[in-house]
Amino acid sequence: MTAWQNWQAAFLKQAQSDWEAYQKATELEWPNCQRLHYLQMVTEKLSKAFLVAGDTQLKNLTGSHAAFVKFIRIMSGNKNLQIALGMKKSQQKAKFNALLPLAREIELLAPALAQGGPNPEYPWEDRSGIILAPADYSFPLMQRLQKTPQGTQLLKYIEIFLKRFEELFM
Amino acid sequence: MSQNHNIVGAAEDLIQEHFELEPSLEQVIWINPEKTTEMRLLEINPETPPTGTVLSFYFPPFDDFPYGTKIAEITPEEWERILRHEIPLPNGWTLDNYKVYSRETVTI
Numbered sequence: 250m251t252a253w254q255n256w257q258a259a260f261l262k263q264a265q266s267d268w269e270a271y272q273k274a275t276e277l278e279w280p281n282c283q284r285l286h287y288l289q290m291v292t293e294k295l296s297k298a299f300l301v302a303g304d305t306q307l308k309n310l311t312g313s314h315a316a317f318v319k320f321i322r323i324m325s326g327n328k329n330l331q332i333a334l335g336m337k338k339s340q341q342k343a344k345f346n347a348l349l350p351l352a353r354e355i356e357l358l359a360p361a362l363a364q365g366g367p368n369p370e371y372p373w374e375d376r377s378g379i380i381l382a383p384a385d386y387s388f389p390l391m392q393r394l395q396k397t398p399q400g401t402q403l404l405k406y407i408e409i410f411l412k413r414f415e416e417l418f419m
Numbered sequence: 420m421s422q423n424h425n426i427v428g429a430a431e432d433l434i435q436e437h438f439e440l441e442p443s444l445e446q447v448i449w450i451n452p453e454k455t456t457e458m459r460l461l462e463i464n465p466e467t468p469p470t471g472t473v474l475s476f477y478f479p480p481f482d483d484f485p486y487g488t489k490i491a492e493i494t495p496e497e498w499e500r501i502l503r504h505e506i507p508l509p510n511g512w513t514l515d516n517y518k519v520y521s522r523e524t525v526t527i
Contacts, residue, residue, distance in 0.1 A: 302477035303489045304459075304509035309472045319474050322467060323490055326440050328433075329481045342440045353468075419479060 256301040257419075264294035265411050281391040282383035286369035288394075289358040295410055296320035299418070314359035321345055321352045333417055334409075348403045354390050426486055430458050433488070435525045437462065445495060449518040450508070457487035459512055461501075467492040473501070475509045 250258070271287035296316035301307070310316075324330060325345030331338060360368045367373060372382045394400035410417075434447045443466045450459040461473070475491040491509070493501070500506045501514075508514070 296476075299476040299478075300474055303475035303491070304477075304511055305473070305475050306507065306510055309474065313470060313472060313474075315468065315470050316474060318468055319470070319492055320476065322492055323476045326437055327478060328436075328484055329478060332481075332483065338436065338440060 253302050256307075257298050260294050260298035260301055261411075261414055264291050264298060267291040267294060268408070268411050280384045281388040282369035282386065285355075285358055285388055285391060286383075289355055289369065291407060291411070292317040292320075292352070292355050293359070295407065298414070299323075314361050315356055317356045318349060318352050321348055329417060333413070344402065347399050348406070351390075351393060351399055351403050354393075358390075426455050426458070427452070429484065429486055430460075431520075431525065433458070433484075434460070434520050438520075438522050438525055445521070446498075447520040448498070449520065450512050450514075451516055452518050453516055457489060459489045459509075460491070461498065462490060462492045463495055463498050464492055465494055467494055469494045469497060471497070471500075471506060473497075473506060473509055473512075475512075 267287050267290040271284055271291055274284045274287055293314055293316060296319070297310050299320060300310055300316060322345075325342045326338075327341075328338075331341045334341070336344070357363055358368055360370050363373070365373055367381075367383075367386055367388065369383045369388070372380055374380050394404060430449055430452070434449070437447065438444055441462075441464065444462060444464050446463040448461040448463065450461060459475070473491045473493060475489045478488045478490070480487050489509070497506055501508065
C-alpha cells in the first residue's frame with residue numbers, strides 16, 4: 250500500500266471505531282454530549298479519509314475540523330454513489346442538500362468551531378452568564394437526528410459510507 | 420481513440436453534469452489536464468463554506484467512470500487567492516496548466 254492508502258485506511262478505521270462507540274453510547278443512554286462527541290469525530294474522520302487520498306496537505310487535515318459539510322456537498326453529485334444507491338442524479342442531489350443543515354450542526358460541535366457556545370466537550374457560558382457543563386445540556390440536535398427524516402437519513406448514510414467504504418471508495 | 424481524448428470527453432461530461440445539478444456553480448477549473456489517469460477539479464461555488472484551504476476529496480475509478488477524481492469546492496474569493504499564491508494547492512497540483520469551464524462554455 251502507498252503512504253496515502255495507509256493514511257486513508259487509518260482514518261477509516263478510527264471513524265469506524267468512533268461509530269461503534271457512538272452506537273454503544275446510544276444503546277446505554279449515555280448523556281447526549283457523549284453520543285454527539287463520538288458522532289462529530291466519526292464525521293470528521295470519515296471526511297478526512299477522502300481528503301487524505303485527495304492530495305490534501307496533512308497539516309490542513311489535522312489543523313481543521315471543517316470537512317463534513319464539504320464532504321456531503323461533494324457526495325451529492327457522486328456518480329458511483331448514485332449508482333450504488335439506485336437513485337436518480339436529481340434525487341440524490343435533493344436528498345443530500347436536505348441533509349446539509351444537520352451536517353453543519355454536527356460540524357459546529359467541534360469546540361474549535363463552536364465559538365464559545367454549546368459543544369460536547371468543554372463547559373461554556375450562556376448569554377445569561379450561566380456556566381454550563383456539556384453533560385447537563387440537552388443538545389436539541391440529538392432529537393433532530395433521531396426524530397426527523399433528515400436526521401435518520403443522515404445517520405443511515407454515515408453508516409453506509411463506513412460499512413461500504415472499501416466497496417464504493419477504494 | 421487516444422487515452423487523452425477519452426479523459427477529455429469524460430471530464431467534460433462530468434463537468435457538464437455538475438453544472439446541471441448545481442445552479443450556484445460558477446466555474447470549474449480542471450487542473451493539470453495533461454494527466455491521463457486522474458482528474459483534478461476545483462469547483463467554484465459562492466455557496467460553499469470558505470475554509471481558506473483547498474480540501475480535495477478523492478474518488479477512485481469505477482466501472483462506469485475509469486478515472487480517479489479529486490474534487491475540491493472553493494469560493495470565488497478563494498480562487499482569487501489561489502491565483503495570487505496566497506492559498507496553496509494540494510500536494511502535487513500546479514497552476515502550470517489548467518482549463519476553465521463556465522456555464523456558458525459547456526452545453527447544458
